[in-house]
Amino acid sequence: MARVPFMMPKPADLLQLRADALGRLAELGGSVHVFKGMISVTLPKEQVISALRAVRDMGYEMLTDVHGMDYLTYPGHKGKRFSVVYDVHDLSGAERLFLRVDLDDGESVTTCTGIWPGASFLERECFDMIGVVFDGHPDLRKILTPEDLDGHPHRKDYPLGETPTLFNDGRFLDPPSFRAGLTGRDPGLTGWKGGTREGVSATQVPGPRSRLTSNLDAGEAGEN
Amino acid sequence: MGLRDLFERDVQELEAEGFLFESLQNLVKWGRSNSMWPVTFGLACCAIEMMAATNSRNDMARFGSEVFRASPRQADVMIVAGRLSKKMAPVMRRVYEQMPDPKWVISMGACASSGGMFNNYAIVQNVDSVVPVDIYVPGCPPRPESLIYAVQQLQKKVRGEAFDERGERLPMVEGWSR
Amino acid sequence: MATKVPAPAQDQGQNLGAFETKRMRINVGPQHPSTHGVLRLVVDLEGERIRALRPHVGYLHTGFEKTMENRTYHQCVTYSNRMDYVNGFAHDLAYMVAVEHLMGARVPIRAQRIRVILNELNRIASHLVFFGTTLLDMGALTPFFYTMREREKLMDIFENVCGVRMNYGYFRVGGLRQDVPEEFVPLVRDFLKTFPAYLGQYDTLFMGNDILEARTRGVGVLTRQQAIDLCLTGPSLRASGVPLDFRKTAPYSGYDEYDFDVPCYDDGDIWARLQVRMDEMHESLRIVQQAVDRLEPGPTIDPDRRISLPPRWELEDSMEAVIFHFKLVTEGFHPPKGEVYVPTESARGELGYYIASDGGSMPYRVKVRAPSLANLQSLEVSSIGGLFADMVINIASFDPVLGDVDK
Numbered sequence: 001m002a003r004v005p006f007m008m009p010k011p012a013d014l015l016q017l018r019a020d021a022l023g024r025l026a027e028l029g030g031s032v033h034v035f036k037g038m039i040s041v042t043l044p045k046e047q048v049i050s051a052l053r054a055v056r057d058m059g060y061e062m063l064t065d066v067h068g069m070d071y072l073t074y075p076g077h078k079g080k081r082f083s084v085v086y087d088v089h090d091l092s093g094a095e096r097l098f099l100r101v102d103l104d105d106g107e108s109v110t111t112c113t114g115i116w117p118g119a120s121f122l123e124r125e126c127f128d129m130i131g132v133v134f135d136g137h138p139d140l141r142k143i144l145t146p147e148d149l150d151g152h153p154h155r156k157d158y159p160l161g162e163t164p165t166l167f168n169d170g171r172f173l174d175p176p177s178f179r180a181g182l183t184g185r186d187p188g189l190t191g192w193k194g195g196t197r198e199g200v201s202a203t204q205v206p207g208p209r210s211r212l213t214s215n216l217d218a219g220e221a222g223e224n
Numbered sequence: 225m226g227l228r229d230l231f232e233r234d235v236q237e238l239e240a241e242g243f244l245f246e247s248l249q250n251l252v253k254w255g256r257s258n259s260m261w262p263v264t265f266g267l268a269c270c271a272i273e274m275m276a277a278t279n280s281r282n283d284m285a286r287f288g289s290e291v292f293r294a295s296p297r298q299a300d301v302m303i304v305a306g307r308l309s310k311k312m313a314p315v316m317r318r319v320y321e322q323m324p325d326p327k328w329v330i331s332m333g334a335c336a337s338s339g340g341m342f343n344n345y346a347i348v349q350n351v352d353s354v355v356p357v358d359i360y361v362p363g364c365p366p367r368p369e370s371l372i373y374a375v376q377q378l379q380k381k382v383r384g385e386a387f388d389e390r391g392e393r394l395p396m397v398e399g400w401s402r
Numbered sequence: 403m404a405t406k407v408p409a410p411a412q413d414q415g416q417n418l419g420a421f422e423t424k425r426m427r428i429n430v431g432p433q434h435p436s437t438h439g440v441l442r443l444v445v446d447l448e449g450e451r452i453r454a455l456r457p458h459v460g461y462l463h464t465g466f467e468k469t470m471e472n473r474t475y476h477q478c479v480t481y482s483n484r485m486d487y488v489n490g491f492a493h494d495l496a497y498m499v500a501v502e503h504l505m506g507a508r509v510p511i512r513a514q515r516i517r518v519i520l521n522e523l524n525r526i527a528s529h530l531v532f533f534g535t536t537l538l539d540m541g542a543l544t545p546f547f548y549t550m551r552e553r554e555k556l557m558d559i560f561e562n563v564c565g566v567r568m569n570y571g572y573f574r575v576g577g578l579r580q581d582v583p584e585e586f587v588p589l590v591r592d593f594l595k596t597f598p599a600y601l602g603q604y605d606t607l608f609m610g611n612d613i614l615e616a617r618t619r620g621v622g623v624l625t626r627q628q629a630i631d632l633c634l635t636g637p638s639l640r641a642s643g644v645p646l647d648f649r650k651t652a653p654y655s656g657y658d659e660y661d662f663d664v665p666c667y668d669d670g671d672i673w674a675r676l677q678v679r680m681d682e683m684h685e686s687l688r689i690v691q692q693a694v695d696r697l698e699p700g701p702t703i704d705p706d707r708r709i710s711l712p713p714r715w716e717l718e719d720s721m722e723a724v725i726f727h728f729k730l731v732t733e734g735f736h737p738p739k740g741e742v743y744v745p746t747e748s749a750r751g752e753l754g755y756y757i758a759s760d761g762g763s764m765p766y767r768v769k770v771r772a773p774s775l776a777n778l779q780s781l782e783v784s785s786i787g788g789l790f791a792d793m794v795i796n797i798a799s800f801d802p803v804l805g806d807v808d809k
Contacts, residue, residue: 001674006645006664035740036503062646063633064745064752065771074760076739085756087743087771091630091644093651093752096745118633118779125775129467144460144808145346146311153345153468154767160468161345264435268462268805269487269569271439272531276557276567279550294435309808312432312440312461319433341480346465365568 009092017059017095024054040098048101049110056115060088060097066122068130072156080104084132108133129154257379258288263299267306270333270365274305277368287375296322307335308348320355330374331357334364423449432461439804450789455782462808470768474734475501483569486806488531491524492748494573499654500755501575504742507709512700513577514656515693522686527556528749529679536798545608552600559589576704590694601683609680618672622784622796625670633776636751637682638800640666641674648747660689672799709735734763750774750801774806
């Protein structure tokens, strides 16, 4: 049994790999977006398989994940509802690339099990949870949810399915009311509306005063 | 009646007819409670703590659970250790039904007892809706000592030394009359 | 389909004749002593040889990701370690580094070192469970009790720090919930002094055992190219010849300052997978030793009040602290809009949390790249053509944890 030594990759090689890959993906119609060091390339649906094959041949040999995103309730999202993200990296693990495909409800994308047979379970999970169909997949069926569960649980219009809690004194409370105010969408039983989801980035300035923080009115609190 | 009946008819019939002698009942109590063999039904994190309850520090075998039988046909008690998903529920019912009487169920952990922290589409909110539960063990996960205490409480229940919340004595558990 | 098996050579002349075998489909699990959780396999057998194998998972599906969409970022920590319950700190750490990357939080050095210590000790605990259960599947009962005995010592350390033996809730965004107690460093040093002797014993007892060697050498072979194609990661990949370790090439939480080796063998059989994990325990001890030696007093959480709770004494003096406390507890912090993914190395493979934030106090979508689901695909390829009895230890050698698979 021979031991395989570990060698750190050379940064110059990695940068070269990245530049080559981005160049090739740009040729295939990809648009690059960088966020906090992560490089995502959005590709048209038809080019995804050739793009994956191309980056694999260049050096991004390992596929990490194929997952779906549902942007139905994402604030400010313009574009198609779903997105499938392919996460590939090279054999050292230092260079990572995210390839994205935007899809509408009902659109399908070709499977990449021809390139990586290990994408089989990953695509099945994406299908089960989000509902994206992968054409040409050898065995596309549900993997995690029971057979009698209809629908795709990680879609935003699929309910969480919480059971109301029956307290000893007879009150029947549904769990969303406990989390009232956190999303700002509905105040629930407490009446407290928390921060909204649109662009509130810091809580340095306290929000508008409400009953819960103080029972003084504005004059008494010394605000005016 | 008499000794002849004891040899020719079996204990269950005699018991149902009320013929069980006090000493025989004590023998049955002692035997049943001190040799409860669980069936391996570890589902999630509680299964690791169940395994820890059998290791050398917290030795559950000294209380009678010498072996965890893989086959439900050879087991007395099912310790439901972990979150029961709705896909697994029919499987659990089938395993429970394969266990011979008398049998008991310990619902170990918060997830088995009430759904725990998972109140969603995938988890059964109380294992009691699938199998009748005798002892609930709180905790996430319960310490091995908690599980051993639960086994001891079940032993008391089997022996007829348990009391319900009104303070009335619960009868000795008869497997076939439940 | 019936095949005729010819009479073996030593029976010729005795007219025993050939007998027909048929392909038989049997169901293994989901309740079975030899699976690591509720894994169901449908196996096509011809005699004792496996011709086809299909894993059916989902019997522990809990809907973690959907539940985490309805909890604030701090509340999600309680969920992350229940996925892979044997290696809970790895999930906590993976979630934390992802959220900290998204928030731009800076974790103090002391917190990073303590996180590394706890993560590596948890890796050792996970590998101990691996050895205990794998050898239990092979029929050896004693190693289970030995490894569990060591694991109890580790659980004592974790209980001293976090209050619980399993399913910890100790990491917070920006650092730790509170500083470690005084007994922590002496306990860890004591463990570092006593454990190597036990590790040497295990090396001799497990890896020096002839029966184990005969059962695992050349069995369940997965070649290098097969492993890469099947999206395998972690110690099983390192046993097939690819020295991939994210702690070295994509370091997080200060892993780049420690000196450790990455064990990697090119056999691809079960023996190599066992040997890799045995060596990894040695390497984890090295890392813990270095981290403990470098531990210095200091803050244990990012002082940025938008992310972390103020200390209790500050609440008496400062109104702003009270407001921050209130906002953080009731609502939580708001990361910027965007999606992040940070790969980490758990005891099973590449673990990462892909977090999509929409600017609100709850994650928009959390996708857990759990290593065991992808690793399970290698089971089929490496078991086909082998014996049924070998399949049982083959499953164990890939170390799947069904909580990780089913999420």
